[in-house]
Amino acid sequence: MKQLEEIRSEAARSFAERGFPTPRQEEWRFTNVAPLAKLNFAPAEEAARGLDEELRAELARLGWGGLRLVFVDGRFAPELSTAKWPRGVTAGPLSGANGTAARHLARYAPYQEHAFVAWNTASFRDGAFVEVAAGTVLEEPVELVYLSTRAGVPVVSHPRSLVVAGRASQLTLIEVYAGRGTDYLSNAVTEIVAAEGAVVDHYKLELEDTGAFHVGTVQVQAARDVNLSTCAISLGGKLVRNEVNSVLQQGASATLNGLYVVSGTQHIDNRTVVDHAEPNGTSFELYKGILDDRASGVFNGKIVVRQPAQKTDAKQTNKNLLLSKEAVINTKPELRIFADDVRCTHGATIGQIDREAIFYLTSRGIGERQARELLTLAFARDILDRVRLEPLRAWLDARLWEKFHDRAG
Amino acid sequence: MALLEIKNLHASVAGREILRGIDLVMEAGEVHAIMGPNGSGKSTLAQVLAGRDTYEVTEGEILYDGKNLLELDPEERAREGVFMAFQYPVEIPGISNSYFLRAALNAVRKHRGLEELDAMDFLALAREKLKLLDMDPTFLNRAVNVGFSGGEKKRNEILQMAVLEPRLAILDETDSGLDIDALKIVANGVNAMRAPERAILVVTHYQRLLNYIVPDRVHVLAGGRIVRSGDARLAEELELSGYASLEAEVAA
Structure with a gap:
């Protein structure tokens, strides 16, 4: 097994070789990251000034009765985080994590193929680790909150999360990204490893400042009979790319929901990949977008059904409401089906208020x-x-x- | 003063004139029926009264309670007590019937200087009205008209009327597509709304509904004009002779 350090240096090389993606690459055709690529980002940890009143107030509004780990500008904030976790749950900063973390960390998110994932993998300083033991049903949601403070210069943080749900465990997970300021970048990677029969209800709330960049990848490995649901809500950011990738083993079911609401000149790009690797999996996907003013959006939903994945049932829908004549949406399904006994449907709509x-x-x-x-x-x-x-x-x-x-x- | 006074009303859609000089006076407490063949302009008249902007009024005026109705937006008309039951009620996914009804009622109450109702008080009121129309309380939780049968949609219109208690109610072919049982329920709901302070204009193609809602006056619309007016017997007469003779009359 590769050591983490080895992976991280490979990631650093990969990022150095690739550089930022350009619209010439098919997966980035409608999202040009040039405004971000031309900035010279300093690490947020070094420019950090701590939470101001405004962000404190925002943090107070975020919370759904859960246990939480809070990170400010990439640093773990123990004073804002849950200290005592229920039985069957191990949670805390990655920097102090156990052997399970080492076995899983950076093993799933595609740092070889994806520049931003590579950058994060090479650069993250800390992050969240949550492990729910086999058979444990955790009633309270777990909130992973990543805050960015006003820095005055372009800064980047690389939020990194690893969540391991044991066999037949149950977990509700909420990732929150929020901040204040312009030209900061949150470049997030989350890996969720769900063992056989686990039930994972995942939410990602992207509430960044409208002056911010956010690029994030959620990578889910769903073992046999896992019941996964994810919901990506995107409200903030001036340039946002959300990726949710899931690999489903036998009999796993995935529900992928998403909602993006943008206005002004915001740009939001949602890309999902559902990889049906084994038979009898189901995926049900619904992403909806509301775009006003000169905002633009992209939805790219890819469904892969591999040759062994017979009896797969996959459905993908993307619906958009345009509130102005200038708003733009590019929606693109992508089906790669190698099995013959499957059901796959997709559809997209774009409309105005009736x-x-x-x-x-x-x-x-x-x-x-x-x-x-x-x-x-x-x-x-x-x-x-x-x-x-x-x-x-x-x-x-x-x-x-x-x-x-x-x-x- | 009449509650509604329509004078020489002309209206067109996309440059085509549909109403060609309607005159009609309704007093509070009265029920009038407007009958006529398809394409005679019945629904156009109803829509113009409710304020739909696809129709352009080119001539004439409408006085409602002495006010110039044509100057008011649809929501202002509704708040002033004008209500039209839609021929084709609109389906609105994502908004529950109860939320919709309460928002509407509170908009109207606010305009009338009354306190807005909270969810509890509204529910009590709505349940009472539901009984009147033999509707199940689960109606309130369903999205507005979504998945409703034709009869349920029409009953839902009458429910809205019962909740909003308008002064002028216009029923645009509320009877079309209803079986006899649904028709009776709707008619009972409308009859329960008859009141000295309220006028009801029933627009219909068929005389059948008027067996259950007996009007004070019947007007026959053809070619965008009222060609005959009379009492309830006129409807029966039409049922026997049909609209064909009338249309011949208009053409002549």
Whole structure:
């Protein structure tokens, strides 16, 4: 087995050789990272100034009754984190992690093929480690919070998370990325390793400052009969790329949900890869986007069904609501099917707010502005309904309502 | 003063004139029926009253309670007490019926200077109205009109009317597509709403509904004009003779 140090130096070489991706590469066709690539980022850890009032207030608003690990500018913040964890759970900074961490860390996320993953793998200083023992059902959600403070110069942090869910364990995991400032980059990599029969309910909330860059990869290894659901909510950032990659073994089922709500000149790119490696897996994917002003978005959903993966059932849907004439969405399904007895469907829609619906609501006395807000929120409703964690669902509902209310005003 | 006064109303859609000079007066407490063949302009009249912007009023005026109705946006009309039951109610996924109804009721109440109802008080009110229409309380939790049968959609329109308590209610072919049982339920709901302060305009293609909602006046619309007016007997007469003779009359 390779040592972590060996992997990290390979990653460093890989990043040095590749450099940043360009739109000439198919997976980056609609997302140009040149504005980011031309900046000279300092490591956030060194420019860090600690939490200001604003971020403290933000942190207080984030929380769904869970256990948490908080990182500020890449550094572990023990005073903001849970000290005592329930039985069956091992959690803390990667810097102090155990042998399980060493066995799994950096073994799954594709540092050989992906420049940002390589950069993170080579550069992360610390990160979160969570291990849930076999058979343990953890009731409280685990929150991994990565905050970026206002630095004044371009800074980069490389949030790194490793989550190991033991056999037949159950875990709710919430990753949160938030910050204040312009031209900071969060370059995150999360690896989730779910052993046989584990149930993992994963959320990623991207709430970065609208002046920030965020690039993140979530890599999930789902063993036999794992029940995985992930939900990627993206609200912030000026240039955002989210990747959720999952590899499903026999009988594993994955639900992949996503919601992106952008305005101004925000750009959000969601890429998902579901790799059906073995038979009888299912994946159900629904990503929805709401784009206003001159915002732009990309959805690229790839489904791979390998030759042994017979009886795979995969469905992918991407729906977009454009609130302005200038907003743009590029949506692109990608199916690679090598097995013959499978069911795979995909579909994408792009639409505007229904005028009939506006007339219906206003004809009942509801103001036009409120009608638009209601219909915009209604578009996101089925994603919100799929958020199983009730306090998070209520929080998102309120956050979106606030957002649309401000926009319509 | 009449509650509704329509004077020489002309309206067109995409440059094509559909209403060609409608005159109609309704007093509070009255129920009028507008009948007429397909394409006569019945639904256009209903839509113009509700404020749909696809129709352009080119001439004439509409006074509602003495105010110029055409100057008001659809939501202002609704808050002032105008209600149209849609011929084709719109499906709205993602918004529950109860949320929708409460938002509408509170918009109207706010306009009338009344306190807004919280979820509990609203629920109590809505349950009462549901009973009136023989509707199951689960209706409230379902998304607005989504997956509703034709009859359920029409009942949902009448439910909205019952909750909002308009002063002028316009029923745009609320009877079309209803079986006789659903028709009776809808008619009972409408009859329960008859009141001295309220006027109801029933737009229909068929006389059948008027067996259950007996109007004070019946108007026959053809070619964008009211060609005959009379009492409830006019509807029965039409049922026997059909619209064909009328259309011949108009063409002549």
